[in-house]
Amino acid sequence: DANVSRYNIEFHEVERIGSGEFGSVYKCINRLDGCLYAIKKSKKPVAGSTDEQNAIKEVYAHAVLGKHPHVVRYYSAWAEDDHMIIQNEYCNGGSLADDLTASPNHGRTFSECELKEVLVQVAQGLKYIHSQNLVHMDIKPSNIFVCRTTSIVDTCQDETCHINQKLDRGMHTTFKIGDLGHVTSTSHPKVEEGDCRYLANEILQEDFTNLTKADVFSLALTIYRIGSGGQLPKNGDDWHRIRQGYLPPLPQCSDEFNQLLRSMVHPDPNSRPSAVSITQHALLCPTAGK
Numbered sequence: 001d002a003n004v005s006r007y008n009i010e011f012h013e014v015e016r017i018g019s020g021e022f023g024s025v026y027k028c029i030n031r032l033d034g035c036l037y038a039i040k041k042s043k044k045p046v047a048g049s050t051d052e053q054n055a056i057k058e059v060y061a062h063a064v065l066g067k068h069p070h071v072v073r074y075y076s077a078w079a080e081d082d083h084m085i086i087q088n089e090y091c092n093g094g095s096l097a098d099d100l101t102a103s104p105n106h107g108r109t110f111s112e113c114e115l116k117e118v119l120v121q122v123a124q125g126l127k128y129i130h131s132q133n134l135v136h137m138d139i140k141p142s143n144i145f146v147c148r149t150t151s152i153v154d155t156c157q158d159e160t161c162h163i164n165q166k167l168d169r170g171m172h173t174t175f176k177i178g179d180l181g182h183v184t185s186t187s188h189p190k191v192e193e194g195d196c197r198y199l200a201n202e203i204l205q206e207d208f209t210n211l212t213k214a215d216v217f218s219l220a221l222t223i224y225r226i227g228s229g230g231q232l233p234k235n236g237d238d239w240h241r242i243r244q245g246y247l248p249p250l251p252q253c254s255d256e257f258n259q260l261l262r263s264m265v266h267p268d269p270n271s272r273p274s275a276v277s278i279t280q281h282a283l284l285c286p287t288a289g290k
């Protein structure tokens with residue numbers, strides 16, 4: 001019965017932090033190590049169903065992707081009383097989608113500087129995922145989680161000490177790619193389409209020859225969505241206009257930044273920059289005078 005389940009033995013459930021048709025996600029404390037985890041409990045999928053395929057792909061992807069600063073970390077997964085359970089790193093800052101609905105003006109918009117920080121960090125996560133011959137296939141604001149840490153590092157007071165630690169007070173925000181339920185391999189793709197608002201047209205046309213560039217496309221629309229505050233089209237003329245490469249400029253951003261976003265939604269996947277080239281883009285590199 002429920003009380004002898006591993007979930008109840010090993011964890012104290014703090015609160016539910018998400019729910020949907022996939023199941024529910026809980027913020028939990030591990031009774032042994034005292035750390036917080038995000039634990040997703042979903043109905044055990046029917047054997048042989050696509051849900052089961054996705055659940056297996058998700059755990060495999062986490063296992064292969066291991067530890068990376070811009071990918072949500074996986075700890076364990078198990079089945080109990082007809083449920084699938086996955087234990088992941090808890091990100092304490094919500095997701096990028098939370099910012100969009102929270103404030104009154106239908107979502108706060110981000111400054112160019114903040115958009116650059118999200119773009120370069122998520123591009124680093126994609127660079128790592130793509131380097132493992134995997135693709136995410138569902139990049140969107142609700143799948144980018146935020147970790148906020150405060151670091152207090154004092155300089156060493158001992159004058160003989162040569163370790164002149166940088167005084168590093170303040171908040172650090174790290175963005176991490178989560179929800180690996182649509183992850184598939186670039187070489188033997190079995191594509192499960194992600195959210196249509198962020199979906200590249202070639203995927204809809206079942207052209208899987210350049211899957212890493214579909215992630216780049218979705219990343220561009222993710223940045224565009226949090227930068228514009230407006231809803232993205234799910235279909236129709238507006239949907240196709242974006243897929244023809246027409247992305248209205250973000251008013252708060254420079255021409256160069258808007259040009260980079262437009263290049264990432266180019267109709268031809270080959271013309272879009274790779275995740276690697278985005279991480280090296282002059283616009284996103286820390287400038288001396290920043």
Ligand SMILES: Cn1cc(CCO)c2c3c(c(-c4ccccc4Cl)cc21)C(=O)NC3=O
Nearest residue numbers: 017018025038040088089090091093094179
């Ligand atoms: C709805 N929701 C809210 C959060 C907390 C954000 O402050 C959250 C997390 C995750 C997940 C998640 C997504 C997909 C699969 C498994 C998990 Cl645990 C869902 C989450 C996850 O893997 N890590 C999270 O922090």
